Amino acid sequence: MKRILIVILCALFVYSSVMAGISYADGGNYDSRSSRLTSRVNTFWDNMVSGNGYMNYDFYDPFFRAHVTKVAYMKSLPVFVRFNSYDVQSSEIVENIAEVRTVIDVTIDKTIIMGREVDEMQRKDTIDQEWVWVDNDWFLVYRRGATKSSYIPFFRSVFPKRTDIPKTGDSQNEDPFNLTPGQ
Secondary structure, three states: OHHHHHHHHHHHHHHHHHHHHHHHHHHOOHHHHHHHHHHHHHHHHHHHHOOOHHHHHHHEOHHHHHHOOHHHHHHHOOOOEEEEEEEEEEEEEEOOEEEEEEEEEEEEOOEEEOOEEEOOEEEEEEEEEEEEEEOOEEEEOOEEOOOOEEOOOOOOOOOOOOOOOOOOOOOOOOOOOOOOOOO
């Protein structure tokens, strides 16, 4: 009876080790993840250059897509900006986060911004993007406006100013995670 139990435990150990190796090979291999990131980034920018930015909704992180519908995303795309070309300068993967730097060449059509007419202009900009590895694929982290905050609750974001947390020193109500900005 003891031998059977030992054989079963050894078999379970071997099986779990093999399954862990398969899981790692699917989503953990650096080279495959790196080439998948390159593919996703290039497809994202190819869509922008070809005027199909609306196709990029599915490239954004699942938390963004849970908050913003595809229709709302499509309505938010700027119609007066044309993407002419892009050049991915660098990408760095650290665990499940990738930092990608891209230089884009855009043309901004003649338009009215904040009540002022703006002539057509062409310019190059450097865009820094963060991509996250979720469910065996890379997704672009959507950043909101000037705050650059994300819909991902645990992701690096600019925390909103909290007024309900007392100042440091009040040990009974002190913020244990130091989430209050400026402290």
